[in-house]
Amino acid sequence: MKKFINQPENIVHELLEGYALAHPQKVLLAGDYLVVRAAPKAMGKVGIVTLGGSGHEPGLSGFVGEGMLDVSVPGEIFAAPSAPRCLEALKMADRGAGVLFVILNHAGDVLAANLALQMARKEGVRVKEIVTHEDISSGSRERPEERRGLVGFLPVYKIAGAAAEEGRSLEEVFTVAERLSRNMRTLAVAVKTATHPSTGQAIFSLADDEMEIGMGQHGEAGTGRMKLKTADETAELMLAALLEDLNVVEGEDLLVILNGAGATTLMELFIVFRRVSQILKARKIRLVRSLVGEFITTQEQAGFQMFIARMDAELLRLWDAPCDTPYLVVR
Amino acid sequence: MISSIGLREWRAMLTGAAYELRSAYAWLSELDSICGDGDHGVTMLRVANLFEQCVAQGSGKSPEGLLSDVALALIGLDSGATGPLLGSFFLGMAEATGPKNELDARSLAESFEAGLTAASRQSGAHVGDKSLLDALVPAVEAMRRAADEDRPLERILLAASRAAQEGAVRTKNLVARTGRARYLGERTLGTQDPGATSLSLIFKGFHAGIATLEGQAEAARGREGRGST
Numbered sequence: 001m002k003k004f005i006n007q008p009e010n011i012v013h014e015l016l017e018g019y020a021l022a023h024p025q026k027v028l029l030a031g032d033y034l035v036v037r038a039a040p041k042a043m044g045k046v047g048i049v050t051l052g053g054s055g056h057e058p059g060l061s062g063f064v065g066e067g068m069l070d071v072s073v074p075g076e077i078f079a080a081p082s083a084p085r086c087l088e089a090l091k092m093a094d095r096g097a098g099v100l101f102v103i104l105n106h107a108g109d110v111l112a113a114n115l116a117l118q119m120a121r122k123e124g125v126r127v128k129e130i131v132t133h134e135d136i137s138s139g140s141r142e143r144p145e146e147r148r149g150l151v152g153f154l155p156v157y158k159i160a161g162a163a164a165e166e167g168r169s170l171e172e173v174f175t176v177a178e179r180l181s182r183n184m185r186t187l188a189v190a191v192k193t194a195t196h197p198s199t200g201q202a203i204f205s206l207a208d209d210e211m212e213i214g215m216g217q218h219g220e221a222g223t224g225r226m227k228l229k230t231a232d233e234t235a236e237l238m239l240a241a242l243l244e245d246l247n248v249v250e251g252e253d254l255l256v257i258l259n260g261a262g263a264t265t266l267m268e269l270f271i272v273f274r275r276v277s278q279i280l281k282a283r284k285i286r287l288v289r290s291l292v293g294e295f296i297t298t299q300e301q302a303g304f305q306m307f308i309a310r311m312d313a314e315l316l317r318l319w320d321a322p323c324d325t326p327y328l329v330v331r
Numbered sequence: 332m333i334s335s336i337g338l339r340e341w342r343a344m345l346t347g348a349a350y351e352l353r354s355a356y357a358w359l360s361e362l363d364s365i366c367g368d369g370d371h372g373v374t375m376l377r378v379a380n381l382f383e384q385c386v387a388q389g390s391g392k393s394p395e396g397l398l399s400d401v402a403l404a405l406i407g408l409d410s411g412a413t414g415p416l417l418g419s420f421f422l423g424m425a426e427a428t429g430p431k432n433e434l435d436a437r438s439l440a441e442s443f444e445a446g447l448t449a450a451s452r453q454s455g456a457h458v459g460d461k462s463l464l465d466a467l468v469p470a471v472e473a474m475r476r477a478a479d480e481d482r483p484l485e486r487i488l489l490a491a492s493r494a495a496q497e498g499a500v501r502t503k504n505l506v507a508r509t510g511r512a513r514y515l516g517e518r519t520l521g522t523q524d525p526g527a528t529s530l531s532l533i534f535k536g537f538h539a540g541i542a543t544l545e546g547q548a549e550a551a552r553g554r555e556g557r558g559s560t
Contacts, residue, residue, distance in 0.1 A: 053411070078368045079411035107510045108411030111453060115406065115415050138514050148514070199360065201369040214514075 001195040001300055008198040012054045012076055019061065023326040026065045031088045035061035035072040040095070046164040046173045047071070047093030048157060050102045051086050051109055051116075053078045055197060058327040059296030060104075060153060067323025067330070068161035077198055080108030086116035090125050098126035098170035100160050100177065104149030105133040128174045132156055134184045134307075136245045137214030137224065150186040151259040151305045154295050155319065158328070162321035176314065183310040185246045187238045189213045190303030191228060192263060197299060211303070213238065231268065235275035238306045243285070246308060250284040255319065257290065257307040262297035264304050269293075272304070289319055295327065333484045333541055333548075335433040341394050342386045343544050344488075345401065348536030349379040349386075355532050363525040366512045371525040374410045378417065378529075381405065393432060398425035412510060413526070416450050416463060423449025436487055440471075440478040443491075447471045456509035461519065463526035465502045470495035470534050485545055488538040495531035502527045 005011055013033060020029045030036045041047065047070040052060040055077040064072050071089040075081035086101075093099045103113045110131065120127050132149035133139070139146030160177035168176075191211045193202045206212060206225070211234070213224035229237070248254065256276060258269045269292050280287045288311055296305075311319070323330045333340060352359075352375045360372030381404045389397040398421050405418035427445030431438060447467055456462045458469075473494035477487040502524040507513045510526070 075411070076409045077370070079370065079374070079409060081409045082407045082414055084407045085409070108413075108415075111412050111415040114453065115419075146513075196368050196370065198373065199364070199369045201360075201364045203364075203368055 001200070003197055005197060011197055012074065015054065015057065016061070016074060019057070019326075026324060026326050027061070031092060032085050033074065034085065034089050034092065035064045035074060036092065037065055037070055039066070041066075041070055041164070043095045044097050045095055045167055046097045046160075046170050047090075047095055047099040048102065048160050048164055048173075049073070049086075049089045049093045049099055050104075050153065050157065051075065051081050051089070051113060052104060053080055053108075055299060056296045058294070059151075062295075062327035063154065063157050063325045065323065065325030066161075067165055067321060068157045068325050068328065075108075075112075077196065080106065080112045083112045083115035083119060086112055087119045087123075090116065090120045090127055091123075094125055098128070100164070100170065100173050101127050101129040102153060102156055102160065102177070103129055103131045104153050105131050105145070106148060126170060128170055130156065130160075130174065130177055130181055132181050134181070134186045135214075136185050136187050136241060141245060150188060151257055151296050151307050152181065152184045152186055152309070154257065154291075154328070155184065155255060155309055156181055158321075158323060159315060159318045161323060162318035165321065176318065180309060180315055183246070184307065185242045185309075186305050186307045187213065187242050188261070188303060188305040189234060189238060190261060190301055192300075192302035194262065194299035194301035203298075203301075231271040232275045235272045235306075236279065239276055239279055239308075242306060242308050243283070246310060248285055248308070248310065251286070253286045253288040253311040253316070254280065255289045255291075255307075255309040255311050256280075256287055257295070257305075258292045259296060259305040259307065260294040261301040261303040261305070262294065263300045263302035266292070269304060272306075276306070288316065333545055335435050336394070336439050336484065336541075337433040338389065338392060338394050338397060340484075340541060340544065341397055342389060343540035344537040345382040345386050345397075345540070346536075347538070347540030347543065348533040349382040351532040351536035351539065352376065352379040352382075352529060355529070359525055359529055362523055362528055365522045366507065366515050366519045367525065371413075371529065374408075374413050375529045375532075377408060377410065378405065378413065381408065393430070394434070395425050395428045395430065398422075398428060401425075415453055416526075419453045420446040420450040420467070423447070436478040436481070436484055439484070439487070440475045443471045443474050454509070459505060460508040461502050461505040461512065461524045461527070462507075462509050463524070463530040465505070465524065466495040466498040466527035466530040466534075469498040470531075485538070485541050488534070488541050492531070492534040492538040495527075495534040499523055499527040499531040 051073040053075040061072040070093040133147040134152040135148040363371035402421035408414040424446035427442040470491040473490040477490040507519040
């Protein structure tokens with residue numbers, strides 16, 4: 001796969017420098033390559049921090065800004081960052097009202113975050129953590145803690161960020177974000193592998209006529225390999241599984257996100273979304289908000305994540321609150 | 332014969348471990364590309380550099396100081412799961428070593444046991460889940476047994492190295508239940524776990540470091556014998 005990079009060992013620093021230079025009104029690099037808001041949040045408001053490997057742009061640092069993240073800690077490609085950098089971020093984000101640390105459930109991220117939390121608490125930083133784990137293919141309903149965290153991070157940042165901007169306490173921000181986190185589900189599908197930018201290795205292999213439902217964020221294969229279906233068939237399969245797992249019933253309100261994995265076109269996502277919308281209408285489930293685009297990618301992997309979240313009046317209000325980040329703006 | 336482990340021995344052990352990790356770069360990358368994203372070779376190369384840097388800067392230190400340096404440097408590495416796990420291991424060893432400048436066999440085994448406890452606590456995995464613990468647990472158990480039998484230190488480290496290697500090879504027949512690979516199910520069968528493999532190479536290097544020191548001592552004694560007039 002041909003990529004526009006320089007030396008592989010410099011990828012992460014160069015991408016972060018370029019990113020900050022491209023959006024100087026909204027983000028800066030600070031400390032040890034942490035991504036922070038250009039205009040820090042007012043004192044007395046809860047800070048929101050996250051961590052994650054690079055190589056998934058715009059996720060996660062693309063959502064640093066007013067109304068969402070205060071600090072993002074980017075790791076090496078597909079690898080969690082170190083605990084000391086997370087600690088630095090937690091301290092930087094503390095505006096006197098404590099910090100919410102949002103962690104996507106992946107082995108390395110959880111290990112680093114746990115270490116960082118231990119270190120932070122020893123130093124007296126008030127921090128609460130949320131581990132997102134909404135991917136239905138990577139664990140059972142009975143053991144949700146085994147499920148991976150995928151694109152669900154985005155609405156969690158949005159809800160938490162909005163609650164923080166309103167001046168709510170750490171406990172209140174945590175409670176509302178946790179409510180969303182427990183009421184969301186994701187399922188991914190892939191049709192073509194990504195290659196690791198540093199090593200050039202393909203991450204998995206699929207035959208030309210195959211697709212895999214349950215694809216992970218680092219190209220980890222899932223377990224639902226099958227022949228490629230049409231957009232409508234794929235939408236039906238995936239949406240049915242999601243609605244069942246979240247136990248969505250008639251009359252409920254849903255936020256739907258379709259997240260392209262990197263090589264799948266908007267054209268395809270729109271076609272899939274059309275069928276999603278039709279199915280929801282037929283089942284009398286209200287599609288109240290939606291997002292279609294690329295929020296967390298895996299290089300040139302082809303495929304997408306389908307995400308649903310059960311919304312209520314408070315969550316809708318926070319979803320609609322203004323935010324100003326490089327890759328999500330709400331006026 | 333080496334009868335205690337002090338700063339000199341630890342520096343040799345870490346140097347040996349760095350060498351083994353560097354030599355296995357291609358192999359570790361390949362293992363990790365079968366059920367992972369292929370970067371374990373690069374990660375362990377950075378660990379090897381880190382070991383060597385700490386050794387180079389460690390000349391005035393106590394064993395605890397050197398081990399702490401290694402631990403903190405590992406924890407500070409942007410390396411996914413590797414930094415926290417290996418870092419906790421060295422941190423546990425550093426804490427158990429305490430102010431001692433020389434460790435005898437039993438104290439050394441105790442320090443390794445403390446390292447294992449610290450790493451296990453962070454990991455949450457168990458033997459059989461297919462991770463570095465599958466090599467680390469047998470290695471530390473073998474150390475303990477050999478130390479209790481009053482074997483020489485070089486033999487103790489050899490026993491640990493062999494047990495680690497056997498543990499790593501056994502992971503071939505395990506289905507991953509921890510880490511990123513656990514989402515691959517049956518696809519993980521048939522390949523050695525990269526983390527267990529690199530761990531076994533570290534132990535191989537620990538033994539090689541001590542064996543080298545012993546070899547150097549013997550050679551020096553031999554020269555003394557021949558050269559005296």
